[in-house]
Amino acid sequence: MSFGELAAWVCGGEVSDAAKSILVNVRLPRVLAALLAGAALAVAGAVIQSVLDNPLASPNVIGVNSGAGLFVLAVAALFPHAPWAAPFAAFAGALATAAVIFGISLHAGASRLTVVLSGIAITTVFGAGMNTVMIVAPDAYVGSSVFLTGGLSGVLLSDLAWPAVLIAAGLVAAMCGAHRLNVVALGDDMAHALGLNVRAVRLAMLAVASLLAGAAVSFAGLLGFVGLIVPHIVRFAVGNDNRAVLPLSAVAGAAFVVGCDLIARVAFAPYEVPVGILMAFVGGPFFIYLIFKNRRGGLE
C-alpha cells in the first residue's frame, strides 16, 4: 500500500477494498501496538532508572522483560484457551522479577553494577526457561521466535485491548509519581526528612514500571533497549525533572518504536525483520557507550 493510496483514503477518495482491509486490519493494529509498546517501555525504563538510581537499568537489562516473557509463555502452555490472560501473566512475571532486583539493590554494599549483573543473570535464567517451555510445548505460542526478539507483525486489535487499558493506567500512575521520584533523587535520608516514604514510593513505582513493561511484552514480545535509550535521549534534551522526562519519554518512545518498526518492515523488503532485532543493533552499542560514560560516575 502506498502513501498515495493512504492520502487518497484520508481525503475521502476511492481506494480498493484490499487496500482498505490492509490499512484497518494490518497496518492500524501494528501502528497502535508500536505506539503502546514504545510509550510503555520508555516510561518503564525512565521510572526504573530513577527508582534504582542507576543509568544502566531498564526493563530488558534488569530482567523484567524476560520475567514477563517467561510468564506469558508458561501461561500460554498451561492454559491454551485463555489468551486474555497474557497481559496479566506478564505483569505478574515483571513484578516478581522487579521485586527480586529491588531486594538485591537494598542489600548492603550492592553497587549499581551488581544490580545490572544480577539482572543479566536473571535474564539468562528466564531465557533458558522460555526456551524450555517452547521445546516442551512447541505449539503453545504461535510465532514464539518473533516473541523472543520482539516484533509487531501479526498483532490483532483484539490482542491490544487489555494491554491498552493497563498501559493507560500505568502511564497515569507514573506521571502522578513523577515529582516524588524527583525528591527520591536527593538521597534516601533527605527524601525521608522531606516527608516522603521512600521505600513505599520505590516499591509503588517499580510496580508501575512492571505493569507498563509487562503489558508491552504481552503483545510485543521481548522488545529490548527502547527503555534504555529513549529516557537517556530525553534527559539529555530536557534535564532530569521527571515531570518533563516521563511524559516526553512516552511520546519519544512511541515515535521511536513506530519509526523502527517502519524501517524493519521496509528496509529488507520483501523480507521483514522483527523490530526487536533492529533495536538490538542500536541498543547494544548504546549500552556499551553508557557503561564507559558512567565508569567514572560511581557505578562501582
Add this chain to the structure above:
Amino acid sequence: MNRAARDSARPSLEREFALELRGVGFSYDRSRPFIEDVSIGFERGAVTSIVGPNGCGKSTLLKVACGIVRPCRGDVLLDGRNVRSYAARERARRLALLAQGPRPPAMTVESLVACGRFPYSSSQGRLSRADRAAVEHAMELADVACLRSCDLRRLSGGQRQRAFVAMTLAQDADTVVLDEPTTYLDIGACHDVMGLVRRLNEECGKTVVLVIHDLDLALRYSDRMAVMDAGAVTAAGTVDEVYASRAIDEAFGVDLHRCGVGSDEVYVALPRS
C-alpha cells in the same frame, strides 16, 4: 553580641528542648550496641554542635533523632512528641535535615530549593504563591538567588552547600539538623556556611543541631556542644562548660587550647606530648 551575653539574655523560661533523646540505644547488628543509653536535649533557639572522633556514632545519632532509623531503646521527642508518631509531612514541617555530603542531583538551584516545599505542596510539586514566596525568601537568605538557574553540579562546593541549606530553609521547619555541613569545603567556604548557620539562628530563630569535625568552627559558631565518644555522650553544655570539662581533649586524645588573636580567639588542638 558575644556568646555570654546571648546566653544570659535568653530568659530561663525559654529553656525547653526542641529535640530530645531519652535513654536512646541503637545497634546495626544485634550483638553489640552502637549507641548506648544516650540522653541529651537540644535547646530550642540554640546552635548545638556534636563533636567526636570518627565512628563514635554522631551521624547515627542524627539518623535516630530524625526518625530515619528506629532506636532499639528509648524515645526521641520532637516538640515533646515521639518523632516517629508524626505523619511524615507533619514531621517534615517541624524538622529539616541536610544529610552528609549529598550527591548533587542534576537540577537547578531553584528546583532544588523548591523540593524543600514538598511537605506543603501538592504531590505533583505545583507551587502555590506562598510556596514561591518561601522559595524566594530561602534563596535570598542563603544568598543563592543569583545562582537560581545554575546546574548544581557546576557550582563550587560552598555554593552548592548554600543551595542545600536554602532547601532546608524553604522547608520552613523550626529545627534544622545538619550532618557535617562543612566537610570537603575549603576554609573560606566553611566560614561562609557556618556564618549562614549563625544567621539562620539569629534572624530566623531556628534551632540548629549539627555534627561537625572542625573543632575551631564548632567552638566558634555554637552556643552549646555535645561530645560523643564510643557511642556515648561524654559531655554536654555551653561551649565554655564543655571546653572547661576537657571532654573534647579526652575524646580526641589531644590538648585543646584557646588562644587570643587580637580581639578574637582561636581554638587549637595540639597532639599530646
